[in-house]
Amino acid sequence: MLSRIAIENFRSIKNRIEFSLEATSFKEHYNNLVEINSKKLLKSSVVYGPNASGKSNLLMAFTAIDFLVLRSANFTPNQEIGPYEPYLLDAASKNSSVKFELEFYIEDILYTLYLEYTSKEITREELIFRPKKQPSIIYSRINKAPISFGEYYKGERKSIEKKLLSNQLFLSKAVLDNVEILIPVFEFFQDKLSSFPFFEGFRENKYQQLYAERLADPNDIDFNRKFNRIICAFDTGIKKVQSELVDWNENPLPDEFPDSLAQKIKEDYKYKIKTIHDIYENDQVIGETNFDIRMESTGTQNLLVSAGIILDALEDGSILIVDEFEKNLHPHVTKSLIRLFHNPELNDKNAQLIFATHDMSQLDGDIFRRDQIWFVEKNEKGESDLFSMADISGVRSNVPYDKWYDSGKFGATPIINELEMTF
Numbered sequence: 001m002l003s004r005i006a007i008e009n010f011r012s013i014k015n016r017i018e019f020s021l022e023a024t025s026f027k028e029h030y031n032n033l034v035e036i037n038s039k040k041l042l043k044s045s046v047v048y049g050p051n052a053s054g055k056s057n058l059l060m061a062f063t064a065i066d067f068l069v070l071r072s073a074n075f076t077p078n079q080e081i082g083p084y085e086p087y088l089l090d091a092a093s094k095n096s097s098v099k100f101e102l103e104f105y106i107e108d109i110l111y112t113l114y115l116e117y118t119s120k121e122i123t124r125e126e127l128i129f130r131p132k133k134q135p136s137i138i139y140s141r142i143n144k145a146p147i148s149f150g151e152y153y154k155g156e157r158k159s160i161e162k163k164l165l166s167n168q169l170f171l172s173k174a175v176l177d178n179v180e181i182l183i184p185v186f187e188f189f190q191d192k193l194s195s196f197p198f199f200e201g202f203r204e205n206k207y208q209q210l211y212a213e214r215l216a217d218p219n220d221i222d223f224n225r226k227f228n229r230i231i232c233a234f235d236t237g238i239k240k241v242q243s244e245l246v247d248w249n250e251n252p253l254p255d256e257f258p259d260s261l262a263q264k265i266k267e268d269y270k271y272k273i274k275t276i277h278d279i280y281e282n283d284q285v286i287g288e289t290n291f292d293i294r295m296e297s298t299g300t301q302n303l304l305v306s307a308g309i310i311l312d313a314l315e316d317g318s319i320l321i322v323d324e325f326e327k328n329l330h331p332h333v334t335k336s337l338i339r340l341f342h343n344p345e346l347n348d349k350n351a352q353l354i355f356a357t358h359d360m361s362q363l364d365g366d367i368f369r370r371d372q373i374w375f376v377e378k379n380e381k382g383e384s385d386l387f388s389m390a391d392i393s394g395v396r397s398n399v400p401y402d403k404w405y406d407s408g409k410f411g412a413t414p415i416i417n418e419l420e421m422t423f
Helices: 055-074 156-162 170-177 180-192 203-216 220-232 258-269 298-316 333-344 401-406
Strands: 001-008 017-020 033-036 038-041 044-046 098-106 110-118 123-131 137-140 193-196 240-245 269-279 284-291 318-323 352-356 373-378 383-388
Touching: 001 033, 001 038, 001 055, 017 383, 038 220, 055 098, 055 110, 055 123, 055 170, 055 180, 055 193, 055 352, 055 383, 098 180, 110 180, 110 220, 110 284, 123 170, 156 170, 170 180, 193 298, 203 220, 203 240, 203 269, 203 298, 220 240, 240 352, 298 318, 298 333, 333 352
Parallel strands: 044 352, 044 373, 193 318, 318 352
Antiparallel strands: 001 017, 001 098, 033 038, 098 110, 110 123, 123 137, 240 269, 269 284, 373 383
């Protein structure tokens, strides 16, 4: 589970900000919490703010860390570190290190990963954990100094360090040599951190195909059942969702398609999703028919993808990070999907949801605790700042959060000068 992240000099975030899923002492919504080693963590958090305030940049920080851990072992000499995106509106910041600090639990052990890097060099990489109450360093790498190792580190050292490039993470490189103490950390990023900083058409199609394959798998009955229960619970008119292999003999591609392109299309779109609807006559059901998924509304198509990634998170106990979570969904549907994470019976593996939205109807004390709600706003220099509703004095759990936010009492709302919009 995620405990907190600190970010500095990344995109619009110049000065250090800290986003935390550690619960305060507030008493509301106990089901929204999970306790690990006497520390209470939140099962979800929502981020609000105007367009271009930095909400997406907060979420993209998770993607940047994930990318470096999983991919940097394959970087070539002098290859630029792609996620190096410093704050550009300050002369000193634009050439300084990006800095991240991520705190997370694996089972009941707390880990902290420190990362700092420039365009071509990792300037700091440290991994600390707490197998007992006191923190212990697993390894520490500062600039070009030799890497130091803690007493818990067992495994190859010098040969990995010798092969390590300045733009690669030691963590990413060492798991290739099966350093045992680092494998659970690598697997945390590989399996437990699911970041969707934005939804795009290609990404939605990719996940539609993934869930189409799972729906078509006769051995994945549990996923099929749960997926259909979510989709059919909403007022979409869908009776059932099913999937089948595409018969390319019945749906041939044009002859002028190059063989390589035709093969890629057939592989990428191997399955097709069908939605089953009842047929009526005189208000009586007389049969059923199926629609291609493309015949459904954009909202329904997005619901299929959202249901799939949420089920994955709940099944794996992973951290789901999504921008524009409400895209094309009715607010009541969004609200119900959020509540899946707060339901202790459905979320028995302690999955977490972090999302950014403009949908003020989700600013609701019936769903969220005050420490689950965050705001991002920019100052006149374009620097993003982050704060929680829990930091604002005088906000009780029974006030109308949405109306207070809309009136500007929390800040982080757009300032629009309509006079400048005259032509």
